Amino acid sequence: MIEIEGITKRYDATTVVDDVSMVIEPRTVCVIVGTSGSGKTTLLRMINRLVEPTAGIIKLDGADNRSVPGYELRRSIGYAIQGHGLFPHRTVAQNIATVPVLLGWDKDRIKARVDELMTLYQLDPQAYGPRYPHELSGGQQQRVGVARALAAEPNVLLMDEPFGALDPIIRTKAQEDLLAIQKRFGTTIILVTHDMEEAVHMGDKIAVMDAGKLVQYAKPAEILANPASSFVETLVGASERPFRLLSLGRVRDAVEIGSAEGEAIPGDASQRDALAELLWSGRPALPVKGTDGKPLGRITVDGLVKRAARPA
């Protein structure tokens, strides 16, 4: 659990983060969104004390984060820096191994972990391990940056726009991978992004920042349904709202009794994808199948349209 209590950061007279308080539950993903310069990176960096707050406390599992030396704290927290920040003079494998080496893991364990992460991120350890960062594409560099942050199996992972340079396909894949890792290891993730789509998709909760202040901190559905201010409403993107709301729900939860013609859609697809499929195929309804392939019922345009409407 991460408890942020009355955190403020001032540089001279300008307040960059203004009295922010929030609690991040363990094993959840908290996404921080906000315009450029709203203090997202600064807030993130106060958690691992790359920036020392002017006022306030941050507790990790109940302990003040100032109770251990900064460098020790940072070895226990994964950090994927904005713009990857790979060490240009070290190979991909050495980059990923940074924190395990600092922690004094033995060679075999480090190698096994590096290989595991590289395989997970579709970088063949044999081919890419000995390469230098400048010999990789931007997207590959970014994946190595994330792998480096994950290397020492941290309980808490701070990620500053980790998927910014990825194309939409790899980006979706990287998001899925991250969520899978998060589920498997129970990592608590705090992720900064500019992409509302990503925020709604990844976040158990979304924190919206504006000019250093935390203006809303709630579940995605709540932020979409009841934006706390016109700023949040704009950020959420009024014209996208119904679709984002649908993207939060699974088809299985919108199934109606009955049958329909055509190719069945899987129950764990998002309702948004189902609506897209319905609109594109020009049908009023589609059959739904479970993971075992058995029919579950059908999904209808009318049903989805009702679900996309502003919650009462």
Next chain:
Amino acid sequence: MKAWLPALLRLALVVLLVAFLTNPGWFEPLLKPLTENNAPVIYNQGSLLTLTLLHLRTVLLATLAATIVAVALAILVTRPAGAEFLPLSRSLVNIGQTFPPVAVLALAVPAVGFGEWPTLIALFLYGLLPIFENALTGLTTLPANVVEAARGAGMTGWQRLIKVELPLSAPIILGGIRLSVVIGLATATIGSTVAAKTLGEVIIAGLLSNNLAFILQGGLIVAALAVLIYDGLSAVERYAARRMGREAE
């Protein structure tokens, strides 16, 4: 065709230099026209090879000392605790550079006597500035998010210096060392005025006996050394820059 030409020229220069230092007699006919009254053509008050090696040793020792002091100073003033000494150390090092080496020699002799020491001191002082300035540039122009990533990974200040900051500055620091060595090679010749064993001895002997052949062979050996070492260090620097992923700069 163009690519191998410089390499060939360098190789020829090495061969020529080695041949001249080991068998200067071979070149006697070439230099003969520069002498008068049957004066000796090849320097005869000591072995040219020995003098060259001593010359190199003096420059090497002075540069080594200058590198250690200049880099240590640059590291010190780029740490948060040492930042206030930056202006002071800058002016100190600048004085070392602006003070003429001849004056340093003159001042050093009463203190440490004749021989190699005054020359070492002069070369050391003269070599500090390029290395210090380059080390400073290297350490202050590191890519910010790489240094932050090192901090974020939990490296201590010392680990950051050794594992990240110095390796990334190495190409630029090497550039400073290269300048310092080349200046030192030329400057070392004046050390012979205070009895240091350097190639300056050959030139001075030529001046005293009005022997153009001596002056020329002393000067040419120094020039050839400078060119070769400059080239060699440039190559090392390019290699380091590539290895540190800084080739774009």
